[in-house]
Amino acid sequence: MSNRVATRIGLPPTEDRPAGAFDVVRFHEPSVGARARTKGSLFLLAQLTGGNPGLARATRDALDALEHDYYYDLSAGVLVSLSKALRSANRRLYHQRRRLAIPRRCGVSIVAVVVRGREAHVAKLGPASAVIVRSGKMYEVPPPPAVPEEDPRIRRRRVAATLGEALEVEPYAWQGALAVEDRIALVSRNLAHAVGVEELKRALATMRPGQAVEHIQQVFTIRGGSGSDGLLAIEIIEVTATATTHQLDPVRPAEPFAGLPDQSPVPLADAIGRGLHRAGDAAEGAKGAFGRAILTVLSWILAFVPRRRPEYPKTIPRTAEREQGRRRRAGLVGMAAVAALMAVGVTVAALPSAHPTEAIPRATIAREAITEATALLRSVDERVDGADLVDRDPERATELLADAHAATERAVAAGVAEPQLAGLQQRIDEGLDALYRVTRVDAPDVVADLAATYEDVEAADMVAASDGSMWIIETGRGRLLRVDPDDGSSVIIYRAGQALESGEIPGDPWLIATAATDVVVIDRQRTAWRVDLVERIPRRMVLNGIEELSADTTLIGALQHRPPLEIFNLYLVDADTGEIDRWSPPAIIPVDYPDPSQPFLTDAPDLDPRNARDLRVDVNAWLLHADTVTRVDFGSPRDQADYSLDNPPDGAVRPDLDYRLLDGATVGDRELLYVYDGAHQRLIAFQRADGAFVRQWMAPPDGDAAGALDDVRALSVTSVADGPPVAYLLTERGVLRLVLD
Numbered sequence: 001m002s003n004r005v006a007t008r009i010g011l012p013p014t015e016d017r018p019a020g021a022f023d024v025v026r027f028h029e030p031s032v033g034a035r036a037r038t039k040g041s042l043f044l045l046a047q048l049t050g051g052n053p054g055l056a057r058a059t060r061d062a063l064d065a066l067e068h069d070y071y072y073d074l075s076a077g078v079l080v081s082l083s084k085a086l087r088s089a090n091r092r093l094y095h096q097r098r099r100l101a102i103p104r105r106c107g108v109s110i111v112a113v114v115v116r117g118r119e120a121h122v123a124k125l126g127p128a129s130a131v132i133v134r135s136g137k138m139y140e141v142p143p144p145p146a147v148p149e150e151d152p153r154i155r156r157r158r159v160a161a162t163l164g165e166a167l168e169v170e171p172y173a174w175q176g177a178l179a180v181e182d183r184i185a186l187v188s189r190n191l192a193h194a195v196g197v198e199e200l201k202r203a204l205a206t207m208r209p210g211q212a213v214e215h216i217q218q219v220f221t222i223r224g225g226s227g228s229d230g231l232l233a234i235e236i237i238e239v240t241a242t243a244t245t246h247q248l249d250p251v252r253p254a255e256p257f258a259g260l261p262d263q264s265p266v267p268l269a270d271a272i273g274r275g276l277h278r279a280g281d282a283a284e285g286a287k288g289a290f291g292r293a294i295l296t297v298l299s300w301i302l303a304f305v306p307r308r309r310p311e312y313p314k315t316i317p318r319t320a321e322r323e324q325g326r327r328r329r330a331g332l333v334g335m336a337a338v339a340a341l342m343a344v345g346v347t348v349a350a351l352p353s354a355h356p357t358e359a360i361p362r363a364t365i366a367r368e369a370i371t372e373a374t375a376l377l378r379s380v381d382e383r384v385d386g387a388d389l390v391d392r393d394p395e396r397a398t399e400l401l402a403d404a405h406a407a408t409e410r411a412v413a414a415g416v417a418e419p420q421l422a423g424l425q426q427r428i429d430e431g432l433d434a435l436y437r438v439t440r441v442d443a444p445d446v447v448a449d450l451a452a453t454y455e456d457v458e459a460a461d462m463v464a465a466s467d468g469s470m471w472i473i474e475t476g477r478g479r480l481l482r483v484d485p486d487d488g489s490s491v492i493i494y495r496a497g498q499a500l501e502s503g504e505i506p507g508d509p510w511l512i513a514t515a516a517t518d519v520v521v522i523d524r525q526r527t528a529w530r531v532d533l534v535e536r537i538p539r540r541m542v543l544n545g546i547e548e549l550s551a552d553t554t555l556i557g558a559l560q561h562r563p564p565l566e567i568f569n570l571y572l573v574d575a576d577t578g579e580i581d582r583w584s585p586p587a588i589i590p591v592d593y594p595d596p597s598q599p600f601l602t603d604a605p606d607l608d609p610r611n612a613r614d615l616r617v618d619v620n621a622w623l624l625h626a627d628t629v630t631r632v633d634f635g636s637p638r639d640q641a642d643y644s645l646d647n648p649p650d651g652a653v654r655p656d657l658d659y660r661l662l663d664g665a666t667v668g669d670r671e672l673l674y675v676y677d678g679a680h681q682r683l684i685a686f687q688r689a690d691g692a693f694v695r696q697w698m699a700p701p702d703g704d705a706a707g708a709l710d711d712v713r714a715l716s717v718t719s720v721a722d723g724p725p726v727a728y729l730l731t732e733r734g735v736l737r738l739v740l741d
Contacts, residue, residue, distance in 0.1 A: 004238070007237070011231075023047050024230070026043075027043045038647065039116065040115050043113045045111050047128040049190045055106050093108065094165070124171060178236050187232075194224075199216070213233050217231070279398045373404070373407035377427050390435060430502055444708050446734065447734070447737050450735070462713070462735070468485060479493075509523055512556070517534070519533065539590070544583070555612060556615065567589070571600060579600075582598050600621070609623055615662075625659065645691040663715045671689065681710050709734070725739075
């Protein structure tokens with residue numbers, strides 16, 4: 001019996017797989033003997049639950065990295081290397097989930113099998129399975145692990161159940177011996193449940209791998225299976241031993257003089273030749289000795305030739321010293337000029353320029369990229385029964401538009417100017433806008449042009465009062481402004497350093513909030529002012545403990561405490577401690593806060609409040625961060641795993657997020673959160689209940705509305721019972737009105 005075994009595999013054809021199946025199968029059998037003996041053959045199956053094309057591409061990249069890491073690692077055994085490669089692939093996919101906008105319901109289960117010699121090594125993570133059929137019996141490897149009892153008092157780190165779910169993984173491993181005619185199958189759990197254990201065992205035991213895979217796929221289709229259908233069948237076969245078929249015999253020369261020293265056939269030729277060689281060597285030696293003798297004699301003669309001693313000057317004339325200084329300075333100037341010329345030359349040489357030999361390949365790349373982008377857009381725009389590809393197959397349209405976008409980027413990298421690709425880019429943007437629910441806004445209406453009305457305007461923050469007016473903090477000259485959106489009129493409520501009617505002098509406005517019928521302003525001198533919406537006269541308000549507030553604090557909110565009483569709570573996020581302080585007033589009018597603040601949060605949130613960008617207080621409190629929000633229910637912050645904002649669906653083309661402003665509104669029967677993203681100058685709407693993405697608004701790339709959302713400093717969205725809501729935007733010049741259709 002031979003000790004060598006080989007594998008025969010069976011794979012399902014790609015064209016026969018259903019459209020909703022995204023499972024990934026990969027295998028590698030080394031062609032180099034040393035690698036085959038040390039690392040063996042690697043077989044991988046990734047089962048995707050709730051997958052999409054983006055997750056499938058990310059999974060293929062993770063499997064490529066897993067294969068590379070496994071064969072590259074020579075520091076440990078098979079199972080250790082396989083487990084390390086699985087952990088590396090898990091970290092890779094975990095860090096890509098948010099960038100690729102992979103939903104939480106999606107899962108990637110993976111099983112890896114290594115066949116080395118007569119041994120099998122298996123590592124798995126998740127429900128995907130590996131089975132071995134031997135002697136008519138089927139075994140699952142590794143066997144299901146026992147559920148350990150955990151102490152609820154001990155908090156453990158979260159361990160991923162599938163690939164990319166969490167940062168830590170604990171793959172299950174197994175190793176064992178193989179026998180000839182063993183059948184190994186990597187199978188999706190969904191496929192095994194649909195086909196049945198007995199049918200799966202019978203097909204693997206009685207058929208060749210290719211026939212077994214085809215039969216199982218047919219049974220899966222007949223029994224109404226859908227979704228995950230990953231399958232890979234392997235048969236262990238014996239390689240016969242190599243036999244000797246011919247005995248090699250030594251070959252002897254037929255020449256009689258073979259092996260004798262080389263001699264000339266001419267008599268005495270060898271002796272005469274040796275004598276001539278010796279005579280030549282003697283002549284060369286005599287010539288060298290004669291030359292050395294001549295050099296020695298000349299050296300003796302030159303040694304006795306008289307010489308004049310050198311005379312050194314004992315004094316240096318003043319004119320010579322000046323001339324030497326002038327020459328030194330001129331030399332330094334010349335050296336500096338040469339260095340400058342060299343620097344300019346190196347800079348010019350380093351400037352990017354197309355080499356003549358690269359011009360033709362770049363033109364070819366650009367032409368091919370433009371042709372590819374045009375063909376892809378033609379496929380997207382093709383209408384069947386009055387519907388283009390965006391309406392018929394959004395996922396396929398997303399792939400084609402992403403490929404077209406990549407083709408235009410290659411054309412730009414090859415030297416094509418971006419204005420020349422404006423037509424193609426506009427068609428791509430229109431298709432992506434339809435897929436990613438993007439609305440291009442019209443030019444917003446100007447409510448109040450503060451820069452034209454006042455001097456040195458530096459708008460900092462804005463709040464919308466209950467009567468519909470806009471209250472603005474202006475830090476250029478320390479003014480508090482009120483704007484009426486109905487007629488666009490504006491009025492100065494107070495100026496920093498100018499005495500009020502009461503004789504008090506306010507400082508530079510710092511923080512602003514509104515609730516009920518009042519507007520609260522805190523100035524840089526740690527003085528709180530309350531302004532009634534009807535009187536519009538600033539009055540000092542008692543706020544116990546305001547002098548201890550950090551100077552870097554920027555987040556403040558207010559919430560009416562006991563409607564219909566016109567009193568309200570104040571909330572401040574301290575920039576130094578990260579605590580949210582809450583002031584509650586007594587049930588008297590006017591509002592004052594004689595009691596010190598109380599901590600609002602009952603637990604520490606998973607995201608530091610000191611890094612929050614904006615604060616909104618309604619029934620709940622909301623802390624806006626760069627790419628998500630922290631929801632606080634009656635002082636109890638919820639983890640990101642329980643509540644967070646979904647990533648916008650266009651993460652592939654707009655990966656970076658920079659959320660800066662937050663507001664909320666009720667539109668009909670829907671409660672929405674509105675976020676301003678400074679990274680891509682857009683407004684995004686999310687469902688308030690679960691943080692699901694609704695739609696987004698962006699300015700067009702050109703035209704009158706271009707740049708309308710470039711510099712938004714404050715945001716206020718009005719609630720409406722019917723029709724589109726209206727957003728008021730505070731910009732560098734004033735207040736704008738934007739209808740969110």
